[in-house]
Amino acid sequence: MTEYKLYDDQHLVQLMRSDERAFAEIYDRYWDKMLGVAYNRLGNLEEAEECVQDVLYKLWKLREDLDLVSLELRSYLARAIRNQAFNILDRRYRERVKHGNYTPTEDIYLLSPERELIIRELQQQIDDSINALPPQCQLVFKLSRQQGLSNKEIAETLNLSENTVKSHLKKANKDIQGNIKLLTTLVFFYTFL
Numbered sequence: 001m002t003e004y005k006l007y008d009d010q011h012l013v014q015l016m017r018s019d020e021r022a023f024a025e026i027y028d029r030y031w032d033k034m035l036g037v038a039y040n041r042l043g044n045l046e047e048a049e050e051c052v053q054d055v056l057y058k059l060w061k062l063r064e065d066l067d068l069v070s071l072e073l074r075s076y077l078a079r080a081i082r083n084q085a086f087n088i089l090d091r092r093y094r095e096r097v098k099h100g101n102y103t104p105t106e107d108i109y110l111l112s113p114e115r116e117l118i119i120r121e122l123q124q125q126i127d128d129s130i131n132a133l134p135p136q137c138q139l140v141f142k143l144s145r146q147q148g149l150s151n152k153e154i155a156e157t158l159n160l161s162e163n164t165v166k167s168h169l170k171k172a173n174k175d176i177q178g179n180i181k182l183l184t185t186l187v188f189f190y191t192f193l
Contacts, residue, residue, distance in 0.1 A: 009073035016063050023060060026073070031056075034081050041085040051088055055080045129176040137175075140168035 004012065004025035015022035031052065038048035055077065059066070130138060136158075143149045143157065144165075151169070155162045 013063075013066060013073055016060075016066075023063070026059070027056060030074070030077055034077055037078065037081050038085055041082070042088060047088055047092075051081060051084045055084050126176060130172075133172055133175060137168045137172050140165055141172040144169055 004015075004022055007015065007022070007025070009026075012022045012026050016026065034052045034055065035048055038051040039045060042048050042051065058080070059077075130141060133141060139158065140154055140160075143154045144151070149157065151162050151165045154160070154165045158165075
């Protein structure tokens with residue numbers, strides 16, 4: 001009996017044309033990975049399973065014509081999952097629009113307690129970063145971002161040159177971004193992964 005686990009992907013693709021056990025090995029080898037990717041994109045286990053099943057069904061239907069000489073099976077399946085997930089998301093969007101249940105801002109206002117906490121922590125980190133700026137730089141930043149004054153208006157108000165105002169804003173942005181970079185990275189991983 002042939003041990004399909006020992007074959008590489010290219011060989012399995014070739015064998016799959018005449019032996020469904022090779023397809024079963026591809027299924028076993030990639031099901032969990034594909035399901036994980038689909039679930040991350042769709043956020044719904046049922047739809048993710050449907051997505052993976054559709055991709056594997058298409059792979060089976062195309063087995064006679066499939067030529068993966070220049071592309072690895074892993075890359076092919078990843079791209080197929082991504083495209084199928086986009087199709088499902090598009091279908092989901094069209095159904096919501098069709099039934100009139102879609103408002104673009106609807107999800108923004110539905111914050112979980114975890115997301116509210118993350119937003120509060122991020123805002124606190126930004127405030128702390130602003131307060132850590134040198135006094136002149138802090139004043140320029142607040143006039144620009146909080147009061148909406150232009151660089152020229154700030155320069156006239158504080159009796160500074162526009163280039164000095166630009167320098168202060170550049171420094172403020174750099175310092176604030178540097179201070180919140182770790183927190184935003186953590187927020188990103190928590191939210192999207």
